[in-house]
Amino acid sequence: MATVLAWHDALNARDLGTLVELSSDDIEIGDAHGAAQGHAALQDWARGLDVQVEPGRIYVHDGVVVVEQQITSVTGETGTGASAFRVVHDKVTSVFRHPDLATALAATDLDEDDLTG
Template sequence: MSTSEIATVLAWHDALNESDLDTLLALSSDDIEIAGPAGAAQGLGALREWASTAALTLNPGRMFVHSGVVVVEEVPGPADAPGQVAAGAAAFRVVHDQVTAIFRHPDLASALAATDLTEQDVVS
């Protein structure tokens, strides 16, 4: 387990939830890949646009990590929060303390299956 990878993903969530775009972009690689149910995009410009218009809060739950991949169970913010989304999970690729990819999944099981992580990779 890498404390650095976990810290990067937690800081990324904090920056997103606080609408701190400068920190969010600093924690992300120039060519970050972003994918989810609504489609895919690449680059800091796409991340900035998504983060500035999404108006959502995603609170990290259980985390799983192995070889630079971090899967996070995500719980949406308060029910009255704008941009409310369903609970789900995201798979992050972290390289040199920067998020290089984030893929949102509808649930934890599909995120774990897509990354070949298992319950043995849970952060305790």
């Protein structure tokens, strides 16, 4: 969970060095529109973001971390979403963005029993 929180901090700060450090060499980044793999793809994706992503409720089970997120665009518009992370040896190996928490939990087979804190 700490790795995923640090990953969010690095993403919001656009600290690409730390983001890469927290991610495996073959990290996969995806959403409903497709996926990309590797540090170069991660950096391109992070550079292209025009939002801040604040973590909310966090669900954890066997290296899978689902984070409910509050998303704020540069224009001030807000929304919610969720991302599912796979963490192995303190490195994010994949992150998949979902439109909402229910979809992310269903995709990962996590549920309310996996809610932290």
